[in-house]
Amino acid sequence: MDRETLTASIEAILLTASGPVAVAALVETLGDGEVDEKAIESILESIEVSWTRPDSGIRLEKVAGGWRCVTPATLDGVLRSYHGIASRQRLSQAALEVLAIVAHRQPVTLPEINFIRGTNSASVVRTLLERRLLRLAGRKKVVGKPFLYRTSKEFLVHFGLERPEDLPDPEEMVMDESAPVE
């Protein structure tokens, strides 16, 4: 496969994939023994460059260990108007706090989340499980065997992270203890 065909094929796969596409999956589909990860990555990078133009409505992004195509955030209004979507529900403060705790300390149990937040978070956790931003990751081997929670792949995709560790360190964010928190 020549580079032109490869580029076209990768674009086509990205455009029709239902989630981030791993480079390894591209190599397996397109590689005929000659194409390796390096070659695919170089093509992905040139696609990224060619799409990142003011007159282009698609962007390439690296997220959750793969690549996917998305629209630029600036076109949200146009798209919502075309699709007739008024507004989308935001994550509540409680939901964001629970996500922050799980993302930072995973795997973590509900009692641990409750303790850090100082308030019961059972219903928030349930909602986040339903929205698939959290996932169950077994049980902790302590009395009562509480469930352990982790962030999901959806979480990484939604917040544009490649790995959970890519989240900023809250210790670094609180440099000055008198700085406003909100």
Add this chain to the structure above:
Amino acid sequence: MMTIEEQESNAPPVELTVFSGPLDLLLHLIRKNEVSIYDIPIVSICDQYHEHLRAMQELDLDIAGDFLWMASWLLHLKSKTLLPSTAEGEEDPREELVERLLAYRRVKELASYLHDSDIVRRCLWTPEVATQTRSSADPELDWEDVDLRLLAQTYLEVMQRFEASHPPPLEVLPLRYKVEEKMTDIYHRVRSDGLVPLLRDLNSRSDAEEVVTVVVAALELVRLRGVFAEQRKAFAEIYLRPGDRVLSEKELLQRGENGG
């Protein structure tokens, strides 16, 4: 965030925000008073906290137990602060509170980062292509995709489907009563007693299988004309009396086998 200004004649104005928990409210008070988180003036903060709770109660806001629990903890700390410390080098009673506030503040920081990220990221759209089969190139099962809850749910669904398509087999137990035995029994009783109340006889038996066998036996006897059945009116007692044929032992057993 919703903010309600509450002005009372003798109470200082209390700003009511919807706090996500008691720690959130405490952080707010510490910031408002411009005091250090490491040196919280417990007496003043405790009083303000209780003032807030009172205002929330007056506005009929649902106050979760967590807020009340914190209120009692603050009172406890306040009383400890007001008492003269007995020993030098004693642990600061506020230490645990400070640690929890610091941990919670880190969470709030991260939550606010996620909030900003959420605002931008939810404006991104992705192609929506309904794929029926996943490509064969799928290298391996992606563990990030495996959710125990989903797995458990899937298992239940599979089991439900399996049970629906595989109903439990019908269990056929060997018959514990034989029609021919009952036929012989009833026939001889009718012959000797002249009149046998069938319903009373059936009611005296507790085993449903035996009842069925007796009914079948009685019907068979009636068919063979060895016994006649009489009922004066609907739902009344059914009396069995001798029929117009005399049945031999052999006939009873043979018919019984056919009837059974």
